[in-house]
Amino acid sequence: MNPTTHPNNAGIYAIACTMTHEAAAMERLCQVIRIRGFRIVQMAVDAAGENLNIALTLEGTRPIAMLKTQLEKLHTVGEVVLQAPMAKTKTA
Amino acid sequence: MNGAQHILEAFHQHSINTVFGYPGGCIMPLYDALVDDVDVEHVLCRHEQACALAADGYARASGELGVCIATSGPGATNLITGVANAHRDSIPMLVITGQVPSGLIGTDAFQETDVLGMTLGIVKHSYLVESADELPAIMEEAIELAQSGRPGPVWIDIPKDVLLTEAQALPSKPTTSIETSAPDLFTAIDMLRAARKPLLYSGGGISLAHAEEAFRQFAAASGLPSVVTLKGIGNGGKRDPNHLGMLGMHGSRAANRAVDECDLLLVIGARLDDRATGKLDTFAPNARIIHIDADAAEINKLKAADLSLRGDLTSILYGLTGELKKHPLAIEEWRKQCRTWHATGGFNTADNEEPLAPITGPAFVRQLSRIAPDDTIIACDVGQHQMWVAQYYQFDHPRHHLSSGGLGTMGFGLPAAIGAQFANPASTVINVAGDGSFMMNAQELATIRRYNLPLKLIILDNQCLGMVRQQQELFYNNRESHIDLNDNPDFVAMARAFDIPALHIERTDQIRRGIETILAYDGPMLLHVAIAREENVWPIVKPGASNREMIDESQRTRKANKEHVA
Ligand SMILES: Cc1ncc(C[n+]2csc(CCOP(=O)(O)OP(=O)(O)O)c2C)c(N)n1
Ligand SMILES: [Mg+2]
Numbered sequence: 001m002n003p004t005t006h007p008n009n010a011g012i013y014a015i016a017c018t019m020t021h022e023a024a025a026m027e028r029l030c031q032v033i034r035i036r037g038f039r040i041v042q043m044a045v046d047a048a049g050e051n052l053n054i055a056l057t058l059e060g061t062r063p064i065a066m067l068k069t070q071l072e073k074l075h076t077v078g079e080v081v082l083q084a085p086m087a088k089t090k091t092a
Numbered sequence: 093m094n095g096a097q098h099i100l101e102a103f104h105q106h107s108i109n110t111v112f113g114y115p116g117g118c119i120m121p122l123y124d125a126l127v128d129d130v131d132v133e134h135v136l137c138r139h140e141q142a143c144a145l146a147a148d149g150y151a152r153a154s155g156e157l158g159v160c161i162a163t164s165g166p167g168a169t170n171l172i173t174g175v176a177n178a179h180r181d182s183i184p185m186l187v188i189t190g191q192v193p194s195g196l197i198g199t200d201a202f203q204e205t206d207v208l209g210m211t212l213g214i215v216k217h218s219y220l221v222e223s224a225d226e227l228p229a230i231m232e233e234a235i236e237l238a239q240s241g242r243p244g245p246v247w248i249d250i251p252k253d254v255l256l257t258e259a260q261a262l263p264s265k266p267t268t269s270i271e272t273s274a275p276d277l278f279t280a281i282d283m284l285r286a287a288r289k290p291l292l293y294s295g296g297g298i299s300l301a302h303a304e305e306a307f308r309q310f311a312a313a314s315g316l317p318s319v320v321t322l323k324g325i326g327n328g329g330k331r332d333p334n335h336l337g338m339l340g341m342h343g344s345r346a347a348n349r350a351v352d353e354c355d356l357l358l359v360i361g362a363r364l365d366d367r368a369t370g371k372l373d374t375f376a377p378n379a380r381i382i383h384i385d386a387d388a389a390e391i392n393k394l395k396a397a398d399l400s401l402r403g404d405l406t407s408i409l410y411g412l413t414g415e416l417k418k419h420p421l422a423i424e425e426w427r428k429q430c431r432t433w434h435a436t437g438g439f440n441t442a443d444n445e446e447p448l449a450p451i452t453g454p455a456f457v458r459q460l461s462r463i464a465p466d467d468t469i470i471a472c473d474v475g476q477h478q479m480w481v482a483q484y485y486q487f488d489h490p491r492h493h494l495s496s497g498g499l500g501t502m503g504f505g506l507p508a509a510i511g512a513q514f515a516n517p518a519s520t521v522i523n524v525a526g527d528g529s530f531m532m533n534a535q536e537l538a539t540i541r542r543y544n545l546p547l548k549l550i551i552l553d554n555q556c557l558g559m560v561r562q563q564q565e566l567f568y569n570n571r572e573s574h575i576d577l578n579d580n581p582d583f584v585a586m587a588r589a590f591d592i593p594a595l596h597i598e599r600t601d602q603i604r605r606g607i608e609t610i611l612a613y614d615g616p617m618l619l620h621v622a623i624a625r626e627e628n629v630w631p632i633v634k635p636g637a638s639n640r641e642m643i644d645e646s647q648r649t650r651k652a653n654k655e656h657v658a
Contacts, residue, residue: 023220024208031212069389075217075237 012041013064014083015056020076021047028074029054036070037062051078095224095255096125099188102231103132108159108186110135110150110514112143114170116163117203118190121255135514135543138535140167142507144174144187145533149508151183152494153469154515155302157239158185164192165203168249169210173501175245176214180498181323182300184243186234191220193253207249216244221251224259242387243300276401277411280358280382283399284314284416287356287380289426292316293339295368296323296497297361297405299490301386306409307360308332313416315423316358317430319347321368323497324361326487334427336434340368341633342479345437348639350430351376360384361405364394365498370639384408439483447601451623453480453552457524459603460550461485464611468492468520469512473505473529476558479629481524503532506549510536513545520548520611527553527580537590540616548610549592549618551583554625562628563635566643587618594618 019025026045033040038060046053060067064082071080093101099122103111112135115123126134137143140162147158158178162171168189178185192201208220217237219230227250234246284290292314298307304327311318311328319339320327328335339347348370351357357379362368369375372394383390383397384405391400401408444455457480464470470485471494472478478495487493494512496504509523530551540547557575564572587594594617597606610617631642 023222024212024218027209028212035213063392066389066393069391069393073387073389 010059010061011064013038013058013060015058015064015068015071016081016083017054017056017071018078019052019054019074020078021050021052022076025052025076026054028076029071032070032074033058033067036067038067093259094121094125095221095227095250095257095259096121098224098228098259098261099231099255100125100129100132102228102235103159106157106235108157108235109133111159111161112137112146112150112511113161114140114143114163114167116165116167116190118164118192118252119161119167119188119255120163120190121252122161122188122190133514134161135510135539137507137510137539139533140170141174141503142510142533142536142539144171144185145177145501145504145507146511146514146539147185148174148178148181148183148504149471149494149511150515151178151185151511152181152508153491153512153521155299155491156184156515157235158183158511159188160185161188163190163203164207165205167203168205168207172211172214173499174507175211175247177496177499177501177504178245179214179216181296181496182243183245184239185245186238187215187245187247189247189249190255191249191251194222194251195253197251207247211247214245215247216242218247218249220249221254224254224257225261227254227259228261242297242385276399277408277415279399280401280412281415283356283380283382284358284421285419288423289354290316290356290358290421290423291350291354291379292318292358292360293320293351293362294318294324294327294360295321295362296490297385298324298327301361301405303361303405303409304490306406306413310409310413310416313413314421315427316421317350317427319343319350321362321365321497322482322495324490325482325493325495326490330486330488334430336430337438338482340370340639341635342483342629342631343368343639344434344439344483345631345642346430346433348633348642349433349437351379352640354379356380356382358382358384359397360409361386363387363390369394370633370641371637374638374640444600447599449600451598451600451603451621452627453477453623453629454484455600456552456603456621456623457481457484460522460524460607463604463607464522465520468522469494469509469516471505471509471512471521471523472496473523473525473532474500474502474559475526475529476554476562476627476629477524477526477529477552479559480552483629502526502529505529506533506536507539509547509549510539510543510545513547521546522548522550524550524552526558527551527555527577527583528557530583531580534586537587537592541590541592545616546614547616549587549616550610551618551620552623553580553583553620554623554627555580556625558625558627559629561625562632565628566632567634583618583620592616592618594620596620596622598622
C-alpha cells in the first residue's frame with residue numbers, strides 16, 4: 001500500500017526508534033513504514049556511534065500497533081517506542 | 093584464508109554440503125575456492141531463478157538451510173523471484189551474491205545493481221559486506237538468522253575485493269528467543285474446555301518449527317476436528333480421523349463449514365491469509381480465537397485474537413497436550429457432526445469407470461496418490477493442477493508437499509523437485525506441472541540430465557493457462573484473454589531432446605500404466621498427460637467473497653456466475 005491521499009480518518013503518531021547504523025538502515029525502515037500503510041510527516045535522524053536514533057511523525061489509517069510489531073521484527077531495529085500523546089485524528 | 097575461503101569454512105562448520113549456483117565475474121573468487129573443496133557439492137542449474145527455487149525445494153524437503161549463489165547484476169536479479177518465493181513462505185535460505193569491487197560501487201560499473209536496495213522487501217535480513225574481517229561473523233549471524241524464529245531468506249552481497257582479501261574472524265553476537273509463560277497455556281486450556289465446537293486450524297508454521305510430532309500428539313490428545321491451509325497439508329498425517337482437509341478458496345465444503353460454525357478457533361502456525369479466510373468479516377464469525385505463532389507480528393495482524401501464545405511451537409504444543417491427556421475434551425457431538433460433513437463435503441468424487449473417457453485432473457491425482465509410495469515428495473507448480481494435488485492427494489507429512497503458497501510462483505515445481513531430490517536422494521520425487529508452468533523453468537531438464545536425478549515429471553496439459561481461464565469463465569463472462577497454449581511444444585520430444593525418456597497418455601484406462609511405468613523406470617522420466625481444456629477446480633470462492641459462498645459445478649451456468657460477480 002502506498003497512500004497518496006490524506007484520508008480524513010488518518011491518525012498522527014509519534015514514534016522513537018533506535019537501529020544499528022548499517023548499510024541501507026534508513027531505507028529498510030522507510031520501506032516497512034510505506035508498505036504497511038503509513039506516510040512520513042517528519043523525520044529526524046541522529047547518528048550516535050554504531051546506532052541511529054530516529055524520531056518519526058507518521059500518518060496512517062491502519063492500527064499503529066501493527067506497524068510497531070513489523071518494525072520490531074527488523075533485525076537491526078533495537079527499540080520502537082510509541083509516544084502516545086501525539087496521536088490524534090486529522091479533521092482536514 | 094580470504095573472504096571466499098571463509099564462506100566455505102562457514103559451510104563446513106554448519107554441515108552445509110549442497111549449494112545451488114551459477115558463476116560470473118564478481119563471484120569468481122568463490123568459484124575459484126570451490127575448485128579445491130571436496131565437501132561442498134555445488135549444483136549448477138541453468139538459470140539463477142532455478143538456483144533459488146532449488147535451494148527453496150531443498151530446504152522445504154529437508155527442513156535444513158537452502159543455499160544459492162550468483163554473480164552481481166543479472167545473476168542477482170535473476171535470483172529475485174526465487175528469493176521472494178522463499179520469503180513469502182518463510183523458507184530458511186542463505187543467498188550469496190558477488191558485487192562489483194567496493195571502490196566501484198555507485199559508479200554504474202559493469203554488472204553493478206543495487207542488490208541491497210532492490211531486495212529489501214523480500215528478505216528477512218540482508219548485508220552488504222564492507223570488509224573481509226566482518227565476513228565470518230556475518231556468515232555466522234546470517235546462517236543463524238535464516239533458520240531461527242520465523243525463518244526466511246538472508247542475503248549477503250559481497251564485493252569482489254572482499255572475497256579476495258585475507259580476513260581475521262571477529263566474534264559474532266549472540267541471539268535471543270522468547271518463550272510463552274505457563275499461565276497463558278492454562279488460559280488456552282480453559283478456553284478449549286469452555287468451547288462446545290472448537291476447531292484446530294494449522295498452517296505451514298508447524299513444519300517450519302519442526303513441530304510435526306508435537307502437533308500430531310496434540311491433535312490426537314485433543315481429538316479436535318481440524319482444517320489446514322495449503323501449506324499445512326500433511327500436518328496431521330493421512331490417517332487423522334478428525335481431519336476435514338484444506339479450507340479456503342479451493343478448500344472443502346466440510347472445512348469451510350466447520351470454520352463457519354465453530355465457537356473456538358485454535359490457529360497454530362498460520363497467518364490467516366486471504367486465500368484461506370475469504371472475506372474476513374464473515375470468517376469464523378462465532379469463534380473466539382487463540383493464535384499460536386513464532387512471529388509476534390502475525391498476531392492481531394488481520395483478525396484480533398482473544399488469546400495469543402508466542403514462542404516455540406513444540407513446547408507450547410507439548411504443554412497443551414500434557415493438560416489434555418489428563419482430562420480429555422468432551423466434544424463428541426461436534427466431532428460426529430464434523431465427520432458427517434467430511435463424508436458428504438470432502439473431496440471424494442467417484443472415479444470415472446469409462447475406460448476411453450478423457451483424463452480429468454482429479455482422477456489422475458487420486459490414482460497417483462494410491463500408487464506412489466508413502467514417502468513420495470510432490471513438488472507442484474501453480475495453477476489448477478496445484479489445487480487438484482492439494483485436494484486429492486493424500487499426504488502423510490507436510491514435507492512431502494512442496495507448493496508455492498504465498499507467492500504462487502509458476503515455474504517453482506521443477507527446480508524445487510531438483511532441490512528435494514538432492515535433499516532426499518533415495519526418495520521418489522515427482523514434479524506435477526501444468527503446461528504453462530513447465531515452460532517457465534524447462535531449461536532445468538538439462539540439470540536433471542547432468543546429475544542423472546531420478547525425478548519423475550508429470551505435465552497435466554490442458555493446453556491453456558487453466559486457472560486464469562477458469563476465472564475468466566466464471567468471473568469475466570467467459571471472455572478468454574491470452575490464456576491459449578494450443579501451440580505448446582511436443583513435450584515428449586522436448587524431454588527426449590534432453591535425453592529424458594517420455595510417455596504420452598490421454599485416456600482414463602492409461603492412467604495406471606502411465607504412472608507405474610514412470611515410477612518403475614530407473615532414472616528421470618516424463619509423463620505427458622492430456623486433459624480437457626474446460627475442466628475447472630471445484631469448489632471455488634470468488635476472490636474477496638465469503639467462504640460461505642462456494643461455487644461448485646452445479647452453478648457453472650452463466651446466470652449463476654453473474655450473480656456471484658455482483
Ligand atoms: C510467474 C507467474 N506468472 C503468472 C502467474 C499467474 N497465474 C496463476 S495460475 C496461471 C496459469 C497456470 O497455467 P498452467 O501451469 O498450465 O496450470 P493450469 O492452471 O492450466 O493447471 C497463471 C498465469 C503466476 N502465478 N506466476
Ligand atoms: Mg495448463
